[in-house]
Amino acid sequence: MAALDTPALSVIVVSADSGPSLRDCVNSVLACATSLELLLIDNASADGIPQAIARARENEPRLKVLYNHANLGFGPAVNRAVAQSRGATLLILNPDCLLEQPALERLLEVLQQEQKAGLVGAVVCDRQGVPDPASYRRDPLMQRALNTFFKRGGEGVNFIGSMPDHVVEAEAVSGAVMLMPRRVFEWLSGFDEDYFLHCEDLDLCRRVRDGGWRVLLAGDVHVLHGKGGSSRHRPVFVSYYKHRGMWRWFRKFDPAAHKPHLAAIVWLGIWAHFLVKIPGQLWRLLRR
Missing domain, CATH: 1.10.287 (Helix Hairpins)
Incomplete structure (x- = not known):
């Protein structure tokens, strides 16, 4: 029972009409053997799926479902869930991601072994195994953004070529999978709540680096990411x-x-x- 009372890891999942993939995400997390708790925080979904998950898993002590009465946005919801979590390590996971035990173990290993690691990301892939370029990217400074948008020469936001297959330092990683020590998250006061949706992950990565920690991509960790589950209808x-x-x-x-x-x-x-x-x-x- 001690492991349940003080989980090593708190997994935070934010839902907002995320659809059936949310069930698969929750099932994948709870199938992991790591000492963890899962906080599912819902931004006023109308699909009833978070409530159905809560009913189906009412005897699961590792799961806590939280409800916001309005859509607060991604970062504010994560901040509120973290405030009620207990793990010394935080994993922020998109509701359309599937987490497997080997991937989780490797992410935790990287966070523990790499000096000054403040945030660790993974290569997120679609169902065909194609990596999302957002897994490994640079700050979207104006010149880089223009180079990327117009597909012209020069340094862009995304790295050109195949994804690395080992641990590398990055300016930013995908917000779909972000592992970090609680002490770093709290020192940064969490996500900037003036973002509602999108770019808050870029902001967090930048502030991690500005605070003296390293942002790392575990290139040998691939996580399936459905992408866009909560945005297709709006x-x-x-x-x-x-x-x-x-x-x-x-x-x-x-x-x-x-x-x-x-x-x-x-x-x-x-x-x-x-x-x-x-x-x-x-x-x-x-x-x-």
């Missing part, structure tokens, strides 16, 4: 907050934000890009 809503997050990150961290003319151009570019994407998003939604 693409414009998600896109709006993604673009808003881009603007906040730019203002906080990019030196170009201190030049008013460049900041104005970036602001116009971000919101023009958002508007251009709306027709295609609505068309795809209507065709479903």
Whole structure:
């Protein structure tokens, strides 16, 4: 019982109409033999799945389901779940990720063995095994973002080529799988709650590095990530907050934000890009 009373690891999963994949995510976490607790915090889902999971697992002492009465956003929900968690190590996991014991053990090993490790990510892959470029990336500084957007030469946000198959230092990793010591998370005061959805992971990685810790990618750890489970039925809503997050990150961290003319151009570019994407998003939604 002592292991249940004081779990070594707290897994935090945020749901927001995440769909049936949430059940698979919860099942995969609870199938792990590691001493852990799972805090599922729901942002006012209307699909009833978090409640169904709570009923089906009512005798599972490792599971705690928390309910927000409104959609608070990803970072605020994680912060509230962490405040009620007990593990010395935190794993922030997307609700459409499947976690396996070997992957979890390896992530914990990297966090323990690497000096000054403040955050460890994994290579997140789709169902065909294709890695998400966001698993290993650089800060989205203006020049890099332009190089990536226009597919021109020079350093971009994403690394070109195959994913590393070993532990490497990174500027940022995917927010779908983020392992970190509680003491680091608390020292940073958790996620910046002025982000609602998207870019809060980039912000957290940057602040980890600015605080003197290392952000690492465990390139030999692959985690299946369904991607987009909670956004398929509301693409414009998600896109709006993604673009808003881009603007906040730019203002906080990019030196170009201190030049008013460049900041104005970036602001116009971000919101023009958002508007251009709306027709295609609505068309795809209507065709479903």
